Amino acid sequence: MASMARLVMKFGGTSVGSIERIRNVAKKVKREVDAGNEVAVMVSAMSGETNRLIDLVSQTSTMHDAREYDVVVSSGEQVTSGLLAMALQELGVSARSWLGWQIPIKTNAVHGSARIEDIHCDEIINRFEEGQVAICAGFQGIGSDDRITTLGRGGTDTSAVALAAALKADQCDIYTDVDGVYTADPRIATKAAKLDKITYEEMLELASLGAKVLQTRSVEMAMKHRVKLQVLSSFEDLPGTLVVDEEDIVEHQVVSGVTYTRDEAKVTLQQVADKPGVAALVFGTLADAHVNVDMIVQNVSEDGKATDLTFTVGRKEMDLALSVLEKLKSEVDCKAIVGDPNVVKVSIVGMGMRSHAGVAQTMFAALAEKGINIQVISTSEIKVSVLLAEEYTELAVRTLHTAFDLDAE
Numbered sequence: 378m379a380s381m382a383r384l385v386m387k388f389g390g391t392s393v394g395s396i397e398r399i400r401n402v403a404k405k406v407k408r409e410v411d412a413g414n415e416v417a418v419m420v421s422a423m424s425g426e427t428n429r430l431i432d433l434v435s436q437t438s439t440m441h442d443a444r445e446y447d448v449v450v451s452s453g454e455q456v457t458s459g460l461l462a463m464a465l466q467e468l469g470v471s472a473r474s475w476l477g478w479q480i481p482i483k484t485n486a487v488h489g490s491a492r493i494e495d496i497h498c499d500e501i502i503n504r505f506e507e508g509q510v511a512i513c514a515g516f517q518g519i520g521s522d523d524r525i526t527t528l529g530r531g532g533t534d535t536s537a538v539a540l541a542a543a544l545k546a547d548q549c550d551i552y553t554d555v556d557g558v559y560t561a562d563p564r565i566a567t568k569a570a571k572l573d574k575i576t577y578e579e580m581l582e583l584a585s586l587g588a589k590v591l592q593t594r595s596v597e598m599a600m601k602h603r604v605k606l607q608v609l610s611s612f613e614d615l616p617g618t619l620v621v622d623e624e625d626i627v628e629h630q631v632v633s634g635v636t637y638t639r640d641e642a643k644v645t646l647q648q649v650a651d652k653p654g655v656a657a658l659v660f661g662t663l664a665d666a667h668v669n670v671d672m673i674v675q676n677v678s679e680d681g682k683a684t685d686l687t688f689t690v691g692r693k694e695m696d697l698a699l700s701v702l703e704k705l706k707s708e709v710d711c712k713a714i715v716g717d718p719n720v721v722k723v724s725i726v727g728m729g730m731r732s733h734a735g736v737a738q739t740m741f742a743a744l745a746e747k748g749i750n751i752q753v754i755s756t757s758e759i760k761v762s763v764l765l766a767e768e769y770t771e772l773a774v775r776t777l778h779t780a781f782d783l784d785a786e
């Protein structure tokens with residue numbers, strides 16, 4: 378018999394989207410229990426349910442009370458946890474449901490996007506000794522104000538990783554509707570391949586640069602607590618992608634993946650005064666309005682008087698950004714303020730960039746050869762991002778996938 382392990386299994390919305398699928402999940406859980414493992418399960422709401430609940434909230438109140446929003450939208454996970462516990466009992470497995478406040482998963486009181494602060498799981502561990510499986514409602518916790526909180530969309534990934542860290546679990550398996558992490562979105566790059574392993578650092582960049590497979594915060598947490606993560610399919614019996622330490626990867630590609638996001642918009646201040654304090658005023662004003670700025674470029678002015686200042690903001694925040702900046706127009710002495718939502722940010726990510734020169738150059742040359750104009754560039758140690766006209770999304774992703782030798786044979 379294989380040696381006993383302590384596992385956290387997380388199932389996303391599509392994996393528990395119907396009673397039949399919940400029964401399928403119960404079978405997977407039973408298999409781990411029968412193998413002698415201690416198992417805690419973290420479940421999402423049935424697919425479509427959270428959107429339905431959010432819609433009910435917006436129909437009732439546009440400027441809703443965030444605390445009541447959390448009461449409503451957290452309910453989807455409650456339903457799944459009870460149903461899965463019953464399905465396991467039907468199979469003769471001892472199981473009980475746990476809501477966030479019952480464990481408890483303690484969070485701050487930032488309703489709608491709360492952060493986990495502390496998890497007490499002594500009772501769950503006690504019950505492991507009696508052979509009981511814990512079925513936990515994801516996405517929710519109890520705030521420092523003693524009210525129910527939610528962790529932001531996709532938050533069940535973070536619930537699962539946080540519980541795995543608190544339980545000192547041997548592994549956290551994220552079961553989903555794809556069979557792992559790919560070198561690019563397979564719907565766009567048909568030659569994309571599943572990665573067997575990826576480092577925490579790369580996964581964190583990929584998640585924050587548009588890959589939808591894991592919530593960014595869950596990867597941050599896994600990296601911090603060194604939780605061994607696996608992303609795998611709940612519909613096929615295949616190994617998925619392991620998210621691991623750098624030392625655990627023998628063969629490194631220079632670039633591990635290509636990703637993209639359409640969530641940003643470009644804002645340009647044309648012919649803005651080239652004098653001290655302008656950038657501080659512009660970005661200070663945006664920060665006061667809670668508008669996050671990502672990429673920034675400013676040219677050196679030819680005559681020392683005026684230059685263009687270009688940056689990106691969340692696409693949903695573009696109108697807000699334009700309206701707060703419009704009020705500064707005379708103060709910063711700029712000719713026009715222009716917004717462009719039709720852009721895409723395409724990024725390449727890879728640990729190998731730290732030791733290989735010329736990676737950015739290869740990227741720019743490959744795009745140039747296809748006649749794709751680069752509007753803004755930003756880099757970090759292990760990624761290069763470029764802003765392009767949105768119409769080039771597919772072409773750019775495929776071109777870079779090929780240029781960095783990622784195409785599967």
Ligand code: ASP
Binds near residue numbers: 422427515529531532
């Ligand atoms: N049900 C929540 C959502 O749809 C949390 C999750 O699925 O991770 O965002």
Ligand code: MG
Binds near residue numbers: 389390531
């Ligand atoms: Mg999800």
